Amino acid sequence: MRLGALAYARRVRLVIARCSVDYAGRLSAHLPLATRLLMLKADGSVLVHSDSLSYKPLNWMSPPATFSTIDPDQEQVDAGVSEIWKVSQAKTADLLVISIHEILHDSAHELGIDPGLQKDGVEADLQKLLAAQIELLGDGHTLVRREYMTAIGPVDILARDADGAAVAVEIKRRGDIDGVEQLTRYLELMNRDPHLAPVRGVFAAQEIKPQARTLAEDRGIRCLLLDYDAMRGLDDSHSRLF
Amino acid sequence: MRLGALAYARRVRLVIARCSVDYAGRLSAHLPLATRLLMLKADGSVLVHSDSLSYKPLNWMSPPATFSTIDPDQEQVDAGVSEIWKVSQAKTADLLVISIHEILHDSAHELGIDPGLQKDGVEADLQKLLAAQIELLGDGHTLVRREYMTAIGPVDILARDADGAAVAVEIKRRGDIDGVEQLTRYLELMNRDPHLAPVRGVFAAQEIKPQARTLAEDRGIRCLLLDYDAMRGLDDSHSRLF
């Protein structure tokens, strides 16, 4: 537990203001003059929100950031700017400049320490389930082991088919091209091992993107769609809310 | 059950409240009782923020969402709940339930329509600029087209060199190994097309990581560093911040 975090006032400042915003960092971005919500958090970070397009701020500065206000020059005053906020991140040299024209609301609130989010039932233990239901690969398949180690990392599942031939399975929640590349590297390596070769590949996922499927099948890798709910059994539904 | 107090146009409502939050959708999640900022946007979406961990809300509901309040039952009243907010998304059946224990601040603000963010310096800009300045690939190069479609996706730029040979260009802001892999897949596919083959590859980026450069050159792919500022300078533009 860090004492430093406790020493700070856990406050959030909410400002509704007509403002324009400029950001310079990895890219440049500009927000023309409009009324927005500015949220200043305890760690110096700043979020600029509009009244729609949830989740993502229009613009922001990530912590740790330093906040300062500077006086507008005469030209800016003439343009209607009353105050300029400068938010900078020393490490990345990112800079967020908020030109305030008019503050319509300004309040600060003590929030206290948040116990944090508890997630539940996310972790697709697809791997565990598929290992337990290895026959989903096809009749007569047997499990050799999960997390079969190779020189470049663990293959999710190594199995053998009815004829005793090795089968390497890569499991993803969403099957993307990256996953196919990953499995391809494993297969290339494993097929150099005379104890294993020939090794066939199975790309298993709850959802397989068409391009990934195309690439996989082009490389002789079989695609297997996994039905998570069916595999988990319909017994435990996450109806904790009702 | 009374319907949304939030059916107003272009407004954002800010509430500071002691509350607990439950979410059920792709996953289940729970936030224990604590003081948080609740942001209700005009489109019915809701964000639950703490005073740190910028950018991402602790919990949220994406638009389009419908908002309603329901009265707590006796058990909930005994537990200190004064009000329950229910935010649901019809399409996905996601549900966010906020159990309000105490409201410490409550204000609503008219924001108006936001003109939106103007971005500058992303991959699309690089692609446009390189297409316009195709001679950066070398003397005598000509543009065939941007976003040349293949079965596994569009190649950023297809050009021909002074001898009329095809050149496939993959453009990245930051060139790492993934980009080289991507270009390699395109090249492999395109080289099967007798109308195109042989196709040479060029990996163009503002910044190319050493590992990516090594891999690319090992595969006969030429690396090209792009100077965005210089390229933009040949075009017409201006820096806004200073």
Added chain:
DNA sequence: GAATGTATCTCGACG
């Protein structure tokens, strides 16, 4: 700390 994989990803573009 760097690298890797996931995400209630979000968001835009394009067919």
Added chain:
DNA sequence: CGTCGAGGTACATTC
């Protein structure tokens, strides 16, 4: 409307 790729991805976990 789906699909696909990029993101100032953000964020957690592992090496």
